[in-house]
Amino acid sequence: MSTDLMFVLAVAVITWGGVFFYLLRLERLARNLEQQVGDDLTPRPASRHGKGESEDQQ
Amino acid sequence: MVFPFVVGIWVTAGILIGFAVPPIHDGNLILRTRQIAFFHVPMAIAMEVAFLMAAWYGISWLRTRQPRYDALSLAYAEVGTVFCVIATITGAIFARTNWGAYWSWDPQQVGIVTTLLTYAALFALRGAVEDEDKKRNLWAVYAIIGLIVAIFSTMVYRRLLPDNATLHPSNTVITSDALNKFALWFNVIGYIMLLVWMAKLRSRFEMASQRLREVQWA
Numbered sequence: 001m002s003t004d005l006m007f008v009l010a011v012a013v014i015t016w017g018g019v020f021f022y023l024l025r026l027e028r029l030a031r032n033l034e035q036q037v038g039d040d041l042t043p044r045p046a047s048r049h050g051k052g053e054s055e056d057q058q
Numbered sequence: 059m060v061f062p063f064v065v066g067i068w069v070t071a072g073i074l075i076g077f078a079v080p081p082i083h084d085g086n087l088i089l090r091t092r093q094i095a096f097f098h099v100p101m102a103i104a105m106e107v108a109f110l111m112a113a114w115y116g117i118s119w120l121r122t123r124q125p126r127y128d129a130l131s132l133a134y135a136e137v138g139t140v141f142c143v144i145a146t147i148t149g150a151i152f153a154r155t156n157w158g159a160y161w162s163w164d165p166q167q168v169g170i171v172t173t174l175l176t177y178a179a180l181f182a183l184r185g186a187v188e189d190e191d192k193k194r195n196l197w198a199v200y201a202i203i204g205l206i207v208a209i210f211s212t213m214v215y216r217r218l219l220p221d222n223a224t225l226h227p228s229n230t231v232i233t234s235d236a237l238n239k240f241a242l243w244f245n246v247i248g249y250i251m252l253l254v255w256m257a258k259l260r261s262r263f264e265m266a267s268q269r270l271r272e273v274q275w276a
Contacts, residue, residue: 001077008093009077016073020066023259027062030262037269 065251072096072245079241096241098148100249101141102170106208108138108253109177113205116198126265128194131201132184133260137253139177146170157225165219166226169211176207190268 001009076096115131118124149167150160161167180200187193216224 005077005093009073012073012077012097013070016069020062020069023256024062026259026263027059030259030266033266034262037266037273 061251062255065248065255068244068248069252072100072241072248075241075244079238080235094148094152096245098145098152099242100245101145101148102212103246104249104253105138105141105145105173106212107250108134108141108257109173109201109205109208111257112138112201116201119194120198125194125268126261128197129261129264129268130257131197132264133257134253135177135180135201135204136260137256139174139181140256141249141253142170142174142177146174153225162225164226165216165224166212169215172211173204173208176211177204180204 073096076093079092079096081092112131112135115127115134118127119131146167149170153162153164153167154160180197180203183200184193184197187196216226
């Protein structure tokens with residue numbers, strides 16, 4: 001493998017590493033946010049008027 | 059919490075495999091910067107899957123009226139649009155090294171930009187509606203329209219034209235040797251898993267923000 005190709009490979013792996021760890025950070029953030037707003041994303045029955053969850057909350 | 063690490067290891071392995079495969083032939087030519095094909099093609103396929111999932115969850119919202127399906131539909135469409143941008147940019151880099159120009163109004167390039175602009179317009183239309191239920195109903199229809207446009211402009215349009223109308227390689231990697239095929243499908247699976255992870259993550263933020271809006275207006 002040429003030096004140029006090694007360089008491109010290194011850039012690709014480092015970039016992907018950055019994206020991956022940022023996504024992991026967002027994953028943690030989402031979990032904290034869900035705990036704070038009390039939302040575990042479990043399906044809830046829809047209302048008869050088609051308002052879904054928003055009406056249940058009000 | 060295991061899934062993100064599976065995605066992380068899979069995509070890293072896919073990048074390494076993409077750099078280890080032998081040259082790819084397109085007719086008598088050897089494709090330059092072939093490694094980008096193992097990123098560009100899976101991104102384009104994952105984009106189509108994303109738009110398909112967006113339409114599917116849009117229909118699910120219409121059938122069940124569960125807000126999480128609307129959040130998932132929006133999330134898949136958004137992540138699909140990001141993948142569309144990446145596929146467009148990597149395609150332009152590939153075009154520059156193989157055909158001498160970043161942009162040559164090739165039918166495939168026009169098709170992918172049409173898809174990109176269509177989804178940009180659909181997001182703007184969704185954002186313009188204030189009523190939550192009306193917004194979700196309209197979005198479900200938008201997601202189906204977006205999928206039709208995406209399939210036509212990126213998969214059908216090019217094939218309706220004469221063979222010499224496009225420079226874009228057709229099935230070059232798929233009809234290549236076994237190792238190239240393996241590298242391609244390995245990466246396709248990896249980027250589809252990445253798509254699922256990103257879309258689910260995005261939908262969780264969307265659901266949390268919806269809940270916060272409800273609390274704010276209650």
